[in-house]
Each structure stands twice: as C-alpha cells, then as structure tokens.
Amino acid sequence: MSLTFPNFNAAKNKAKEVLEGNLIVEPPVVAQKLAESYELDVRYYIFKLEYKEVAGFIDVSKNTIAVNGEDSPARQNFTIAHELGHYLLGHDLDGTEYTCLFRDPTKQKNTPIEQEANCFAANLLVPTMMLQRYLDRFSFADDEQLSRIFGVSTDVIRFRRLYL
Ligand SMILES: [Zn+2]
Known part of the structure; x- marks a missing residue:
C-alpha cells in the first residue's frame, strides 16, 4: 500500500526509539x-559512471546498505541513516515509491516515504534534545x-535549527 501523506511523527518516534x-x-x-x-x-562502493549521482540505496535481499564511497563522511552518515529509516519504518522497498538516494536533493523523488526517511535521518543524527543542549x-x-x-553536513544542522 502506498502512503498518501508522510507520517513525520512515526519517523521521529522511531528515531527516538532507536537512540534509546x-x-x-x-x-x-x-x-x-x-x-x-x-x-x-x-558497504562503500566507487559507483560506475552512470551511478555517480547516487548517494546510496538499500538492498534488502542482501541486508546491505550500499553507500557512495566518494561522498564525505558526513554525507555518508546521512545516507546510511536515511536508508536505515526506510528499513525500520517498514517501507515497501520493492515498490515504485522507493528510489535510490541521490546526491543532489533536487533530483530526489519527493514521495511520502522519501520524506519520512529524511525526517528519520535528521532526527536520528541531530536529536532535538542533544542539539538544544549544545546550543544552550x-x-x-x-x-x-x-x-x-x-x-x-551544515545543511542538516540548518534544517534542524529551523525546527527547534
Ligand atoms: Zn530514500
């Protein structure tokens, strides 16, 4: 079943549950x-030329998250968190809504499951409580x-500061 609207609360709660x-x-x-x-x-790969724009994806048949080995560690951390989000939120990873994560966010399909995975990743890596504590x-x-x-990345920090 495909989602019509992203469930951001479910994504945030799952991130909290994972941290706890x-x-x-x-x-x-x-x-x-x-x-x-x-x-x-x-696993970190040097992707072939035609996949250079891919940041990563999850292959559930192999229980593997594939990450672009040429991205920065900060970017890779987000990619892994995003794909983990798909996995833990029970998204249909064989369905048409799921796509690889692209390095350029403007190339990304903005489906509800992609939005949920981004929300999960941002809340997992920069939890509100921890960010607030540092800012205090x-x-x-x-x-x-x-x-x-x-x-x-600084983009993730900027995004999270908007929602404190
Ligand atoms: Zn995704």
Missing part, C-alpha cells in the same frame, strides 16, 4: 553502527562547528 534502544546520549550518532545493530551490512551550552557555535560535532 542503543543507549545513545551524545553526538556524534554513527549511523553505520546503528545499522549494524539491526544486522545490516554497510555553546551559544556562539556556528553551523560549521555543530556539523563537526554531530557528524552531519
């Missing part, structure tokens, strides 16, 4: 470790510094 279940209270949240705790292998303690921290602490 894995006893994670401090950044950086390393998505690869979390994926491995759910028996998923994370280090009020002069800029997006660049926060991105290093949280192991994400």
